[in-house]
Amino acid sequence: MATDQQIAQMPIQEAVLLPGGNGLASPPFQVPMNILGIFGWHNIETGVEACVCDGILIPSTKAKTEFIRLIGRRSFVRRVLLKPGPLEVVSSALTQDQLKLTLTVSIKYEVEDPVYVSSLENPLAELRNLVEGLTVEYIHSKSFAEFVGDEGEVRALLKARLQAEDTISGKYIIHDVLKAIPSGDERLIEITRKTRAAAEQRYLIEEEGKNREVEARHNVTIAREQAQLDEEIAQRKHEREKEIRELEARSEIMKTAISTLGEVAKSGIDPTKLTKEVISSIVERVPTVQLSSDSHTSLPDEHPLVQATVRNQLEIEKSALASIKDQLGIITYDVLESQSKLKGAIIQTAGYEIIFQCADNYPEEQPKATVRFSNGTTQPMDGYWISGVSNSLAQALLVIVPQINPGNQ
Amino acid sequence: MSQTKSESTPALPKTVSEQPTNLILTEQRNIECVQEKIGYKSFEIKPYAGKPDQPGSVVVQFNDFTLLIDCTAEYPAIAPQVAIQTSQGSTFNITVPWYVGSNLIDVITAAAMQARIRKNK
Numbered sequence: 001m002a003t004d005q006q007i008a009q010m011p012i013q014e015a016v017l018l019p020g021g022n023g024l025a026s027p028p029f030q031v032p033m034n035i036l037g038i039f040g041w042h043n044i045e046t047g048v049e050a051c052v053c054d055g056i057l058i059p060s061t062k063a064k065t066e067f068i069r070l071i072g073r074r075s076f077v078r079r080v081l082l083k084p085g086p087l088e089v090v091s092s093a094l095t096q097d098q099l100k101l102t103l104t105v106s107i108k109y110e111v112e113d114p115v116y117v118s119s120l121e122n123p124l125a126e127l128r129n130l131v132e133g134l135t136v137e138y139i140h141s142k143s144f145a146e147f148v149g150d151e152g153e154v155r156a157l158l159k160a161r162l163q164a165e166d167t168i169s170g171k172y173i174i175h176d177v178l179k180a181i182p183s184g185d186e187r188l189i190e191i192t193r194k195t196r197a198a199a200e201q202r203y204l205i206e207e208e209g210k211n212r213e214v215e216a217r218h219n220v221t222i223a224r225e226q227a228q229l230d231e232e233i234a235q236r237k238h239e240r241e242k243e244i245r246e247l248e249a250r251s252e253i254m255k256t257a258i259s260t261l262g263e264v265a266k267s268g269i270d271p272t273k274l275t276k277e278v279i280s281s282i283v284e285r286v287p288t289v290q291l292s293s294d295s296h297t298s299l300p301d302e303h304p305l306v307q308a309t310v311r312n313q314l315e316i317e318k319s320a321l322a323s324i325k326d327q328l329g330i331i332t333y334d335v336l337e338s339q340s341k342l343k344g345a346i347i348q349t350a351g352y353e354i355i356f357q358c359a360d361n362y363p364e365e366q367p368k369a370t371v372r373f374s375n376g377t378t379q380p381m382d383g384y385w386i387s388g389v390s391n392s393l394a395q396a397l398l399v400i401v402p403q404i405n406p407g408n409q
Numbered sequence: 410m411s412q413t414k415s416e417s418t419p420a421l422p423k424t425v426s427e428q429p430t431n432l433i434l435t436e437q438r439n440i441e442c443v444q445e446k447i448g449y450k451s452f453e454i455k456p457y458a459g460k461p462d463q464p465g466s467v468v469v470q471f472n473d474f475t476l477l478i479d480c481t482a483e484y485p486a487i488a489p490q491v492a493i494q495t496s497q498g499s500t501f502n503i504t505v506p507w508y509v510g511s512n513l514i515d516v517i518t519a520a521a522m523q524a525r526i527r528k529n530k
Binding site: 312315316319320321323324327328383384386387388389390391392394395398399402403 | 443446447488503504505506507508509510511514515518519522523526527
């Protein structure tokens with residue numbers, strides 16, 4: 001049994017463990033009065049311990065006078081440990097998903113109210129029970145996987161719950177929950193960890209799969225469009241080459257035909273019948289190429305204005321000829337073109353035909369007109385064109401026809 | 410050193426969409442441009458009754474004949490009536506070609522050429 005002198009002088013950490021102490025406070029003792037038996041002092045290490053004398057806090061070292069000792073009365077003091085070691089609590093309970101879990105919790109705390117602590121028989125048991133109760137409640141509220149996969153949430157939440165408790169508030173200061181380590185059936189923990197890892201892995205695999213699927217879809221689309229484009233380019237190239245060959249062939253035929261007809265006319269033979277046969281032959285030999293330029297949509301690229309001009313010129317000639325056909329007694333008229341350009345026209349009437357030959361710069365340049373009579377004779381014509389103003393063969397016809405010498409028929 | 414040669418506008422194709430609002434002014438400008446080539450002395454375009462922007466009666470004076478052109482309300486969709494009046498006072502109708510896009514220059518050109526042929530016969 002330690003004496004008062006020993007209790008007063010031993011380290012506080014040992015004093016609180018003496019019989020009669022409660023773990024945080026030493027057993028009661030009388031402060032030794034070394035002077036005349038009524039004067040003395042007690043050393044207090046500020047911040048480490050505090051003294052409670054007859055229920056009153058003595059926070060620091062001070063001189064003590066006890067005159068009541070003269071009449072035989074004594075006062076008792078208890079030393080209180082202010083900063084004890086961490087309180088470690090192990091709690092076991094069933095989690096929300098009915099699996100057994102053990103949570104080991106370590107709490108760093110400090111005594112705030114030494115008077116309260118010194119008054120308790122077993123303050124450590126009170127603290128331990130409180131922490132254990134809160135921990136068990138917390139285990140009940142969470143699933144096994146949540147504890148296994150915890151990343152600090154358990155400690156923070158436990159600290160907040162402890163600080164809010166009436167037993168703690170104002171009496172102890174909770175500095176931190178140092179650890180909150182789950183344990184239990186190691187197989188379950190391992191399974192949970194693997195399941196969690198597998199879920200994360202599966203998510204990554206799914207994302208990777210989605211990315212690959214999107215990439216593959218785009219690649220297929222690009223490949224398909226590329227193939228279509230290649231096919232279209234090849235098709236267009238083929239059509240263009242085909243039409244160029246056809247037009248070249250037709251141009252050669254036309255040149256030969258016009259040249260031949262000219263020779264025939266010069267020889268004095270009536271070329272009327274032959275002309276029709278030649279035109280018919282040309283149409284039969286080159287059926288896909290029409291006399292108008294409307295079908296040549298895939299010709300080699302040419303300026304739009306040029307294309308429109310050529311197309312309009314052919315249409316102008318046809319429309320203009322149609323508008324005077326009846327007035328001039330025209331039986332048939334054929335507009336000759338090559339590569340969508342006007343090359344000439346053959347106007348057939350009852351007793352003669354008029355052959356126009358147009359140069360490349362028609363209508364700027366006057367077309368060459370020749371009248372060929374049924375007896376084979378020809379009559380060259382002139383004075384039917386005003387360069388820069390005249391713009392259709394029909395205008396020329398209106399001037400040519402009145403000049404034709406009927407004696408040649 | 411390059412030279413720029415002006416193109417003759419009457420020979421170019423004409424479209425309906427190119428027609429401005431005031432057709433008389435356009436026709437006047439066009440006809441004035443070809444006076445030297447066609448050889449007329451003067452011309453006058455009177456508006457169509459009730460349509461001040463559209464040609465009605467057109468008179469083109471040459472040295473030895475006159476062109477009388479009567480445009481309908483549907484001009485330029487419909488060809489005008491054209492007559493030649495000689496210096497002696499006789500008048501006879503003539504035919505002119507017509508197509509979408511034709512204008513008074515086409516009419517005057519065709520008519521003037523025909524008038525000269527008739528005179529020379």
